[in-house]
Amino acid sequence: MPLVSTRQLLDEAAKGGYGVGAFNVNDMEQIQAIMEAAKETNSPVIIQASRGARAFAQDNYLFHLILAANELYPEIPIAMHLDHGNSFETCVSAIKLGYSSVMMDGSLKEDGKTPASFEENVAITKKVVDYAHERGVAVEGEIGVLGGIEDGHGAGGSGLDHVTDPDQAVEFAEKTGVDSLAIAIGTSHGAYKFTKKPDGSVLKMDLLIAIHKRLPKTHLVMHGSSSVPKDLQDIINQYGGKLKETWGVPVEEIQLGIKNGVRKINVDTDNRLAITGAIRKVFAESPEKFDPRDYMKPARAAMQKVVAQRMVQFGQAGHAGDYKAISIADMAKGYKDGSLSTRPLVAAK
Numbered sequence: 001m002p003l004v005s006t007r008q009l010l011d012e013a014a015k016g017g018y019g020v021g022a023f024n025v026n027d028m029e030q031i032q033a034i035m036e037a038a039k040e041t042n043s044p045v046i047i048q049a050s051r052g053a054r055a056f057a058q059d060n061y062l063f064h065l066i067l068a069a070n071e072l073y074p075e076i077p078i079a080m081h082l083d084h085g086n087s088f089e090t091c092v093s094a095i096k097l098g099y100s101s102v103m104m105d106g107s108l109k110e111d112g113k114t115p116a117s118f119e120e121n122v123a124i125t126k127k128v129v130d131y132a133h134e135r136g137v138a139v140e141g142e143i144g145v146l147g148g149i150e151d152g153h154g155a156g157g158s159g160l161d162h163v164t165d166p167d168q169a170v171e172f173a174e175k176t177g178v179d180s181l182a183i184a185i186g187t188s189h190g191a192y193k194f195t196k197k198p199d200g201s202v203l204k205m206d207l208l209i210a211i212h213k214r215l216p217k218t219h220l221v222m223h224g225s226s227s228v229p230k231d232l233q234d235i236i237n238q239y240g241g242k243l244k245e246t247w248g249v250p251v252e253e254i255q256l257g258i259k260n261g262v263r264k265i266n267v268d269t270d271n272r273l274a275i276t277g278a279i280r281k282v283f284a285e286s287p288e289k290f291d292p293r294d295y296m297k298p299a300r301a302a303m304q305k306v307v308a309q310r311m312v313q314f315g316q317a318g319h320a321g322d323y324k325a326i327s328i329a330d331m332a333k334g335y336k337d338g339s340l341s342t343r344p345l346v347a348a349k
């Protein structure tokens with residue numbers, strides 16, 4: 001089947017009441033790990049690449065790997081998504097390559113570091129929505145600013161510096177027409193999210209629920225949602241790593257989010273931890289080995305295990321065969337004739 005729009009994928013997830021993990025990739029082994037996990041659990045998937053990933057792998061290598069995945073697993077709906085587009089031009093370049101959805105992160109200025117004003121965010125996001133929808137491509141926007149930095153992108157600081165205001169979320173959804181909305185509820189990018197198991201004072205699930213109540217049909221997106229499990233940290237440290245003690249977003253909080261409108265959950269750090277732990281283990285236990293396959297194979301298997309776990313936990317497992325992909329050209333028709341209207345349903349306070 002053709003690459004699927006995240007809009008269709010998330011509409012289906014909303015119907016089925018489940019969430020879909022969006023896993024970041026930089027290389028072939030990560031794509032293979034995700035696809036094998038999807039096959040193992042019969043899951044639709046979102047594969048996403050940041051600007052850093054596109055620079056690392058080069059656009060053509062990365063995009064053709066996705067096309068290869070699409071050829072090898074025709075039964076699995078795959079969306080290829082741009083993570084944290086920083087400008088109109090970045091989003092256009094992804095759309096021209098063939099990405100089936102893009103994120104325009106207008107919560108930050110083009111430098112990817114400085115928080116932008118609400119008006120700037122609305123203007124740039126709307127511009128991307130107009131361009132993308134005309135071409136059948138879905139758009140994710142962000143309102144509020146995530147904490148931390150990943151791949152050089154982020155405002156840094158705590159996730160609590162710029163949490164999303166529900167009224168602004170409503171206004172943003174109305175003014176931009178995004179297909180999905182990333183919100184800031186205290187999470188951060190990277191491994192160091194929380195200094196203890198997060199409670200409601202640092203991870204604002206009540207805020208997420210309040211936003212969902214106002215925008216009951218809008219697909220919400222949780223960024224910075226790795227769980228940073230202790231066992232993955234331990235493997236790294238057991239074999240010579242030096243991770244400081246840290247906590248991520250507990251899976252049960254993500255599941256509470258999924259009950260309250262969260263349809264896309266971004267996971268990157270957990271996979272990085274799994275890969276690094278597996279490689280460190282081989283280096284420590286078999287220092288005589290030098291064939292990269294000797295450590296890339298266990299690294300890929302470790303990532304597959306984490307991804308498959310998340311697919312089951314998020315509820316997407318078992319849903320790969322529920323629907324056929326709508327072509328991007330037909331998505332464009334749907335945006336034009338209003339059947340894919342993005343005017344949000346807004347509930348009173």
Ligand SMILES: [Zn+2]
Pocket residue numbers: 084146189223224266
């Ligand atoms: Zn993010």
